[in-house]
Amino acid sequence: MDKAQKMHDLRVFAAEIRLETLKIIGSRGFGHVGGSMSMADTMAVLYGDVMNVDPKNPRWEDRDWFVLSKGHGGPVMYATLGLKGYYPIEATYQLNQPGTDFPSHTDRNKTIGVDMTTGSLGQGMSEAVGAALGNRVQGRTNRVYVAVGDGESDEGQVWEGAEFAAHYKLDNLTCFVDDNGMQLDGPVAQVMSHGKGLGAKFDAFGWHVIDVKDCNDVEQIYDAVQEAIATKGAPTAIILHTVKGKGATFAESTGAHSSQPSKEQWDEAIAAAEAALEAVKNEK
């Protein structure tokens, strides 16, 4: 397949993920829209092309792993895995209902295809580091991807994981930093800033760092991942300059962390996401 076609397909997948993410959270009426939507393009690149996975054999030993360390983004993961065929997408509309397999935070014992349990920010980073090391020790050539938030990167544990990964030269590990500029209480720059920047921090910790300027462009993310795969001797951090709430009409402009919009606002947002999907399908 030529690259242009592949990128088109990934853009369509990203638009589908956005639409389904809204439908999933909308089924409950409220939830973490912001940090789910900002990850849609990355999820499309990973599960749409890059990652070697088998929906029919989710715990296949040689699969590539993905750990959503910012576990509150669960819905974007459920949308992606549902569209990928891990389970019927309708199943995900049980988000946060009694007895559900789709809780607000990703849980390896509840949802098929979820590799590690997260929700307590910082923990997924160490878990992913351990998985990368464990896979390497057992002679596997698979890769581990982890996504952390820019707010999450306040946690010491993120950096404890980072130093370990660099020390053990885990080049089978790639960390996406969802640098959407917002955390729960507001802008990262106001709540808890990151000195010379998250890229500079990872660089100081001995990682290969790639700064992706526009993270709603799947091609830039795709190219960055290819560079990460080709990088030997060090883990790679991909800094994603994203927009919190991207594609959710009620959340994009505010960068809200969690949202509980009205029925009308939900309808409007879902209609807009449907239109966006149609537009992407028809582009060329």
Add this chain to the structure above:
Amino acid sequence: MSFKLIGKHEKDKRANRDGYVEAMLELMAEDEKVVHVDCDLMNCINTGKLLKAYPERTFNAGIAEANAVGVASGLAASGLTAFVHSFGIFASRRVFDQAFLSVGYSELPVHILGSDPGVTAAFNGATHMPFEDCALYLTVPNFVVIDTADIAQTKSLTKKLAACPKPSYQRLIRKGFVTVYEDGSEFEIGKGYVLREGKDVTLIASGIMVDEALKAQEALEAKGISAKVIDMPTWKPLDEELILAAAEETGAIVTCENHQINCGLGAQISYLLAQKRPTPQEFIGIQNRFGQVGPQDFLMKEYNLLAEDIVKAAEKVIARK
């Protein structure tokens, strides 16, 4: 005793966190040494109001709870009265070593606030549902441990804590609670409160379980059973005198907590009774299980925390007398 029971089982439309914020606004106005440290959860408990009123004494540590507790320890050592907040899971499990050594062992009066106790974490689910937060703090020799029921109690006890030389852990319900007391009610650290008198059994509860105990008392009364109801907001130090007197008077105890049963309020009480006045006791609480996601009313049923469960336990314990 200056509290007034409402006891109508009506959901409070306000947010309980406001009890904390109102207390802090008063404390910070009265005393320049009172400070608040948050962990990127100001929007969740409205402490943005503190930041607005006292920007020089309200700090956001970001999503870095262990550091926040360590910083609070330093603030306290420098002479300030430091309150620090995160969700209950993080304010206990995630910061425990810092709380133990930098605060407890160091004998510094830091007041740690854990929001969304037990099933009130509802839609945030298992990873955010603390059933063992108080248990951890009960093991630190000098910590005061508190589980408040509503706005009035939260406000009053927060103000008392500011004057308390010991460190503390206080649970803070954000929403999903019943108004038990009239606004302006006053409470003391280390005291339990008799809400209803009775002679056949004593129901001892705290937090969201106080209203369930009151409902159970009414259901028991309809069956001709007379139950005494005690609200025990302070789990440590326990109001031993009141518990021993109730054991003497009724000869049977049911403890009710939104927490693991084997290491919380009920366990503390049975430890006391086993030594000083062995008494049949039944336990309402989380039975050695993890949390899960869902609406609070579903979770209350799922974990057997309802008045009907208390009624059954009361009948059982009376039969054991």
